Each structure stands twice: as C-alpha cells, then as structure tokens.
Amino acid sequence: MRIASVEDDKSQSELIQQILVSAGHECECFVNGNSFLRALREQAFDLLVVDWQLPDTSGYEIVTWVRQNSGRNPPILFLTSRAMEEDIVAGLGAGADDYMVKPIRRAELVARVSALLRRTYPQAQQDSAVIRVGNYRVDPDARTVAVGENKAEMSPREFDLALFLFRNLGRLVSREVVEQAVWGRAIGAGSRTLDTHISRLRIKLALRPENGVRLTSVYSHGYRFEATADGDKQEPPAQDTLGKPDQQD
Known part of the structure; x- marks a missing residue:
C-alpha cells in the first residue's frame, strides 16, 4: 500500500518511513503540509500518517482539507505528541480515523496501520491478483502495466485510472463513478x-x-x-486514433 507521511522532524520522518517500508508498504515523506497537499492533487495514497504540529499549517487543517476534498478515503492516522483528551477528540472529530501518541512504538504503528487498511480495503487481498487481458499485464502490487514486454511509464493517478478500467472490463461506467473511484470525489x-x-x-x-x-x-x-479478440482490426482507426484523443474524450 502507498502511504504518505507528513512529519517535519527529519529523524521521526525517517523512522516512520523505515517502519512502514519494513512492513511491506511504500512510504513517501513530506516535511510540511503545503508540499503534501500539492502532491495529493496529482498522486493517490492508500493511507495518510499526519503530525499535528507542522511549520506551515496544522495537521488538523490538513485532515479537514482532505476530508472536504477527498471524501471518506484515504484513511488518516494522527501521529503526534499532543496527548490531551481534547486534542484526541478534536483530531477524530476533524475526520481522522485513528490517533496515536508519540513516542513512536514500532509494533503499535504497524498494527494501527494494518487495522486501518484492513477496515478500509477489505478486498485488498483479492484485488492484488495480476490481471491479464490481450497484450496487457496489470500488477496491482507492483503498480505496473506492461504492454507486451514493455512497462508503461505512468503517474500514480494514471495507474489508478488504468487499474480501475481493467478491473471493470466490459462494464459501462459513468464519469461520476470513475471520478469517485480514482480521485475520491466528483x-x-x-x-x-x-x-x-x-x-x-x-x-x-x-x-x-x-x-x-x-x-x-x-x-x-x-x-x-x-476486451476484443486478438488481432481484431474491425474497429475504424478514427475511433482510437492515438494522436487525436480528444475525438473520443
């Protein structure tokens, strides 16, 4: 799973990343809220780990923004030194799914992250199966799409969209359904x-x-x-002219 960590303390950030990577996840770290929010407009994360006290904004404001713009997902774990009961209540009330107080305890962090991922993505194990259609091989775990022997270069958001399409092969899907599935909002x-x-x-x-x-x-x-039959040439070229995508879109 792809996890974003928003933590301005370098040693704490490195520790969080090391723990999550060793648990089998990808973890991208951000040192402030603004850099994270800019990345979130172009990237998709399965879970967020957010500190409360940041140099440019607060974790509370980040959680509020994410919930207003991305809906219920991704799940959010507050990881902070603020341990007062009113802080915990405020953090959960802003939309966080869990709250963990520093100092960071390795086993507890892994357990809380795993519990959030299981609760949010109950079909994750089934959905990790490699998809093969025609000349394509889609690997959800590696987040790659191969066309024949060549792996395509895509942004994280482009991969999420490709994965959604391949998982919904043969279905007519509305724009709103695609947007909610890939961007988390209309x-x-x-x-x-x-x-x-x-x-x-x-x-x-x-x-x-x-x-x-x-x-x-x-x-x-x-x-x-x-899916079409291998070598199907019946479709008029204008319907899938790669150089003129706006004709289809």
Missing part, C-alpha cells in the same frame, strides 16, 4: 481532468483492438472498456 462537469487522463492512457498504453482491448466514449454517460 470533479465537476466543466473539468477536463478525466478526459485528459483518458487521453494519456490511450497513448501510453496503446489502447487499441489489435492489443486486445477497446475503450469507447459513451455520450453523456461515461466509458466502456472491453
């Missing part, structure tokens, strides 16, 4: 964010019938991503 009818990401995936993954898949825009609804 982006809005006037935004081109989803369209832009779809266009990038068409190019980076060569989403064409000859590779075993077809991605179709459904007017006023969303998208249908489906």
